[in-house]
Amino acid sequence: xxxxxxxxxxxxxxxxxxxxxxxxxxxxxxxxxxxxxxxxxxxxxxxxxxxxxxxxxxxxxxxxxxxxxxxxxxxxxxxxxxxxxxxxxxxxxxxxxxxxxxxxxxxxxxxxxxxxxxxxxxxxxxxxxxxxxxxxxxxxxxxxx
Amino acid sequence: xxxxxxxxxxxxxxxxxxxxxxxxxxxxxxxxxxxxxxxxxxxxxxxxxxxxxxxxxxxxxxxxxxxxxxxxxxxxxxxxxxxxxxxxxxxxxxxxxxxxxxxxxxxxxxxxxxxxxxxxxxxxxxxxxxxxxxxxxxxxxxxxxxxxxxxxxxxxxxxxxxxxxxxxxxxxxxxxxxxxxxxxxxxxxxxxxxxxxxxxxxxxxxxxxxxxxxxxxxxxxxxxxxxxxxxxxxxxxxxxxxxxxxxxxxxxxxxxxxxxxxxxxxxxxxxxxxxxxxxxxxxxxxxxxxxxxxxxxxxxxxxxxxxxxxxxxxxxxxxxxxxxxxxxxxxxxxxxxxxxxxxxxxxxxxxxxxxxxxxxxxxxxxxxxxxxxxxxxxxxxxxxxxxxxxxxxxxxxxxxxxxxxxxxxxxxxxxxxxxxxxxxxxxxxxxxxxxxxxxxxxxxxxxxxxxxxxxxxxxxxxxxxxxxxxxxx
Numbered sequence: 001x002x003x004x005x006x007x008x009x010x011x012x013x014x015x016x017x018x019x020x021x022x023x024x025x026x027x028x029x030x031x032x033x034x035x036x037x038x039x040x041x042x043x044x045x046x047x048x049x050x051x052x053x054x055x056x057x058x059x060x061x062x063x064x065x066x067x068x069x070x071x072x073x074x075x076x077x078x079x080x081x082x083x084x085x086x087x088x089x090x091x092x093x094x095x096x097x098x099x100x101x102x103x104x105x106x107x108x109x110x111x112x113x114x115x116x117x118x119x120x121x122x123x124x125x126x127x128x129x130x131x132x133x134x135x136x137x138x139x140x141x142x143x144x145x
Numbered sequence: 146x147x148x149x150x151x152x153x154x155x156x157x158x159x160x161x162x163x164x165x166x167x168x169x170x171x172x173x174x175x176x177x178x179x180x181x182x183x184x185x186x187x188x189x190x191x192x193x194x195x196x197x198x199x200x201x202x203x204x205x206x207x208x209x210x211x212x213x214x215x216x217x218x219x220x221x222x223x224x225x226x227x228x229x230x231x232x233x234x235x236x237x238x239x240x241x242x243x244x245x246x247x248x249x250x251x252x253x254x255x256x257x258x259x260x261x262x263x264x265x266x267x268x269x270x271x272x273x274x275x276x277x278x279x280x281x282x283x284x285x286x287x288x289x290x291x292x293x294x295x296x297x298x299x300x301x302x303x304x305x306x307x308x309x310x311x312x313x314x315x316x317x318x319x320x321x322x323x324x325x326x327x328x329x330x331x332x333x334x335x336x337x338x339x340x341x342x343x344x345x346x347x348x349x350x351x352x353x354x355x356x357x358x359x360x361x362x363x364x365x366x367x368x369x370x371x372x373x374x375x376x377x378x379x380x381x382x383x384x385x386x387x388x389x390x391x392x393x394x395x396x397x398x399x400x401x402x403x404x405x406x407x408x409x410x411x412x413x414x415x416x417x418x419x420x421x422x423x424x425x426x427x428x429x430x431x432x433x434x435x436x437x438x439x440x441x442x443x444x445x446x447x448x449x450x451x452x453x454x455x456x457x458x459x460x461x462x463x464x465x466x467x468x469x470x471x472x473x474x475x476x477x478x479x480x481x482x483x484x485x486x487x488x489x490x491x492x493x494x495x496x497x498x499x500x501x502x503x504x505x506x507x508x509x510x511x512x513x514x515x516x517x518x519x520x521x522x523x524x525x526x527x528x529x530x531x532x533x534x535x536x537x538x539x540x541x542x543x544x545x546x547x548x549x550x551x552x553x554x555x556x557x558x559x560x561x562x563x564x565x566x567x568x569x570x571x572x573x574x575x576x577x578x579x580x581x582x583x584x585x586x587x588x589x590x591x592x593x594x595x596x597x598x599x600x601x602x603x604x605x606x607x608x609x610x611x612x613x614x615x616x617x618x
Contacts, residue, residue: 014411015378018404022385025392057370086370108377110384 004122007049008033009040009066010084011058019053019111026115037061041069044076050122051080053114054101056087067101078130080121084109360541371415378408434571436596437475439466439500439520446479456487462500466520468593470571475593478567478575481560482524482589490528490586499523503592519573519592532581539577540565568593 006029010016013035020031032047034040038061044052052070056063063083070076083101102121105113382405390398440462447458468475486496503521505514531539539561561577568575572594579587 012374012378014404014407015374015381018378018381018385018401021397021400022381022389025385025389086373087366107373108380111381112384112388 003028003030004050004118005029005047006031006118007040007044007047007052009035009037009052009058009063010055011035012055019114022111023115023118026111027119029115029118037063037066040066044070044079045073048076049079051082051102051118053082053084053118056083056085080124082114082117082121368415372412375408375411375415379405379412382408434469434471436467437470437472439468439475439522439593442472442475443479443498443500443522446476446483449476450480450483451487456492456496458483459495459497460500461497464502466500466502466522467596468520468571468573469596470573470593474567474571478564478591479522479524481564482591485560485589486524486526486528490526494527494586496527497523497525499525502595515574515592515594517572517594519594522591522593523588524591525586525588527584527586529583530581530585531577531579531587533579535581536577536579540575 004027006023008016008019008023008031010019010033016033016035020033023029023031032043032049034043037058040052040054041061043049054063054066058066061069063085067081067083070079070081080102082103082105084105084107086107102124103117105117382401386393386398386401386405393401440460443460447454451458483496483498490496500520500522503515503519505517505519541562561575565575568591573592575589575591577587577589579585
């Protein structure tokens, strides 16, 4: 399959450092990390990772806003997103809007679970993903009327 | 998330409003009408034929009545209310008697008796509304006596053929009516007032408990969230070590072990901070104090918060500072405040600690001062500052400022509440000052009492680190 580039956007220093060091052992991943939403967006547009893992609660641009920004830019809109959240309520904020995530993982999530999720989303068929995003976009338009 | 605006714990009833309204009215009407009365009495020969004698008797009666009322004011439960009631009663009675004179001039003396009932009724009812209950009874007694006097003196003097016994009956009825109405007015206004007060207190208690519930929920959500990240690291490192330890180079193993340890420590600290508050609240009666060297406590706190000394903390103290307290508590408070200063300001900004002695504030009107001679510890940062409106909320048990809730700054929200509880338990005080301007930062000021005179002979203790203090991460 080859090395997949994974972007991790997580503001907690310990968790970020740990995942960056541990995840490569679970699969052929290279992890790049950002400590806040804005840096994360910059890195995403620059490196075009195969998938991005985003923490919800961050200072400045939070996970939700970051996801919208990613979906809003046609250049990055198809990037698979894995949302790391501590709250089950966050699901609702993400689904139903065009910033829909591909997967939700509630903290605490083991590196194994993360790795498996990454593997799932990067192999997902591109066509299916495009279709899904188009569907989400029309739903949002419908909601605005 | 809405800003918590704390409700007061007790109802603030404006008891003085009635008095404030009554005073000027009573004063004006009392004095003004008395003057008017005198003027009309002087002019009365033109109005009533036997006016001189009539007015004289009425004046005497009036004076006696008012005099007794003012005696009653002396015994009023609420002096201010009594005085206000006195004025109001005087005013209304004067106006009623004045009205009586005018009425009598057109309709004869018979009509006066109808008026007398009213003359008793109104002032009594009014005085009772002003919470001068003794005053009310004195007024009642006075007007009954005066009424009886008027009844017997007046007609006999002016008209010997006056049908006394007939009038007696109607007078008694009117008096009874007056007493009944007055009691009703008094009783119902008191009950009404009490009911309002009770309802208000209940409603306030309910709203406050709702609010505390909300705050507690927010707190729980917040703590829940804050626990999950270090738990994820902890769980993750353990799983990682379990499944991968054979593949890992030694440096990675060491790193992973220390990552696990750090997360575990963070969790312990978070829990300790939460549980500490409860423990302190329960224990505050059984504390034993001793002399504590502030400088040494500060150094211990600094060591625990920032062992690598990443942040420079400028300490200024003019002389040796000893406070009377519990060493662990002093360290804990200093740790919390230093940790906050570090957290909420950027690394290149300075943090300063100024320690000095402050004498007790003996004179009112001066800047606020402690009750006993104390040591002041002022911790100042140049961070974001705190909006002044939110400063009172800082010290509430579960509150974190809205800006902190949205950020990743770790903290359980009990930090400042705990600090204040500890400082208060040691007989001191803690307050915050800030303009809310980023760059100007915030200042936290602790006052802790100096050791009492008899213990000054003893040397200051080195703060011992005995029961596990919050660990350095």
